[in-house]
Amino acid sequence: MSALFRHPLALIACLILSGFAQAEAKPAAKVDALAVVKHYADLGHAIYSDAESSARQLQIQVETFLQAPDQEGLIAAQKAWQTARIPYQQSEAFRFGNPVVDDWEHQLNSWPLDEGLIDYVADDYFAALGNIGGDLNIIANARINLGGEIIDASTINAELLRGLHELGGSAANVATGYHAIEFLLWGQDLHGHELGAGERPYTDYSQGAQCSHGNCDRRAAYLRTAVSILVEDLSYMTKQWAPNHAGNYRSQLLALNKQIVLARIFNGMGSLSLGELGGERIKVSLEANSTEDEHDCFSDNTHWSHYYNGLGIENVYLGRYQRLNGDILRGPSLSDLVQQASPDVDKKTRQTLSATMASLKALSDTAEAKEKPMKFDMLIAEGNQRGEDILSAILKDLVAQTRAFEAAAAAIKIDPTATGL
Template sequence: MPALFRHVVALLACLTLTSLVQAELKPTPAKNIEAAAVVKHYAELVYAVYSDAESSARQLQMQIDDFLAAPSQAGLIAAQQAWKTARIPYQQSEVFRFGNPVIDDWEYQLNSWPLDEGLIDYVADDYFAALGNIGGDLNVIANPSINLGGEILDASIINSDLLRSLHELGGSAANVATGYHAIEFLLWGQDLHGHKLGAGERPHTDYSLGSQCSNGNCDRRAAYLHTAASILVEDLSYMVKQWAPNQAKNYRKELLSLNSQIVLARMFNGMGSLSLGELGGERIKVSLEANSTEDEHDCFSDNTHWSHYYNGLGIENVYLGRYKRLDGQLLTGPALSDLVRQANPEVDAKTRKTLSATMASLKVLSDTAEASERPVKFDMLIAEGNDQGEAILSAILNALVTQTRAIEAAASAINIDPTATGL
């Protein structure tokens, strides 16, 4: 066994043991927590997460507009950092999917991936779009008039209507024209480093006007980035309104009118689906088995480790009924953990242990990527023959499998069928 591999395994074992010991510290016993109280707090938690997602998107929009007003390297870096900050609450929100139709019918506008970036802007000469995708190399920024198989699309004015019409053009999910990853591509550009260290290296002069403009069409590129940021804020504002309290008619009002057992099922469904199917399957296992940087979630920015970490944290948040807001405020209240502990303390303890173990394994991933010396990013870890990556990512996958089984047991302990979502 290579020395580096042994080191990773030992580190994982140490962190997992520490996590399990901490989980043994039992919380204050819950007293007569009702399902309705857990449901109400869940709605409050969702509202807080999306409110943070909206406010951080507005900060991103402001940084982008400041950068576009006077393009500079410092301004580009500030906008990139604002994008990374905006991902923190949004990734924690993904656990609310897979059961809340208002979210399931909407989230594709914000977080679709992977994308054929040739739809949006210039790409490297060796770029290949998804097979059969009519929009994979349209380069909207460079072409004010687009021929779609004989139909001419007027793209002379880049605005919200145009970008929304291009999103999933021709029914292809690879045609991502709006959302976080379209903005990510416009801020970083393609990551041409493959499995080596390095993210996208788009120059700030791609947004400069006149003779300073690099790669052409800087005015249209700026219009696209500005519009995409505006759409992101608009979409998140819509979701905040859907979860706002004291509204005569919105999704939160509808949810709170349902039988509490149905809402609890939706909560468990979201946790289990994100845990194993989405995070474990689509976002980690597929990338690892295919050794494919194209399947990396935040591929342009090399921010994937944090994307996965905050997905995991979102799952833990729902079970524990807590959320640490961007301003540092800790939101807590009646939780699924309380209900399970009342019914079966041993099952609750095991569930909390598995959640802690998953977060410990995800922390190894983020620590490895953020190391001050020799950082190893997700796209490096998934390279063929990378023993370190195999160890770290397999540990996460194993933790997610165990966690998902524990979530199912927790649901069963309070007689909840996670598939009985009423949809």
């Protein structure tokens, strides 16, 4: 069996690739901008629906674990978290142009975070410079003193955590979202650039004498509340993209000039491709050799997060998405519009997308190798030439992909900066 199948997410990735390996047949009839925009909204609804449903499954697994904590239950909850990342990371192609998403995203996916805000940390832990919340330890303290202001944290609930999220205007004070939950399930990754993820013991959630590190009841309340907030936030976004909901974002989007909407779509793909994935998530970590800047740093799931970011970009251009249940949603796409205007430009764009996905697959294959796997935090270590080669190849392909988007937009006379925002 290939090493690709040795991770629970690898099988899903393979199914997606095999499902999309069919010939990219172009429709006999021409498509227009309105059809593309409508299908784009359908894609958004499907992806956010999957993100919501997978978060609900995570909630079920977390509750099962908390009812009777053991190692098996902790692993099941961790796997549910990893599965929940699959649709969410693909959804990020809908950022950077859709304000309803970008204004909301920080609640779910802010990183890196100062773990000391939430729970116990290692003795050599250092918070971000000047962060007033970096060592508050919400779980251990029922009363939080902020320069003389006392916050009653005796009850850990959604109101408390939402109020403490990005406390003092610091993005490092991440109290909610995927990465707060990730930290609560894995704990700190203390392996540096060596192999190994966080090793939080399941007894951190045991009650009574078996409780490790104290405050197990409050830690359970925090985890339960954080997952509930995640579900609530994703439910909100699913409704924003749902059809037949008067006044939601989808209805507003469909009412806009279609040239503006196409500009938003190109802007979202390009910004995620080069600025966020290529820049913030790969280049920054590589140049600084910084495990603190790794995206899914507690779980060592970063290679999959990057892979599904790339797939999300490809989804939008090609107008397709494979749902978690295996169903494939296809429809009028940017690729169709560009192909009608310039077959050569469309072909080049699709080739750059394929090249990027091949580079991202090389990253995931390396991380999931049966022998001597190298996770993202190992690849960014100073002097790791193999890691630099793999990540530099991804960056090169992301640059080419983004330039191809610029050419594709020009072919259909779209200015990606003309988003109307």
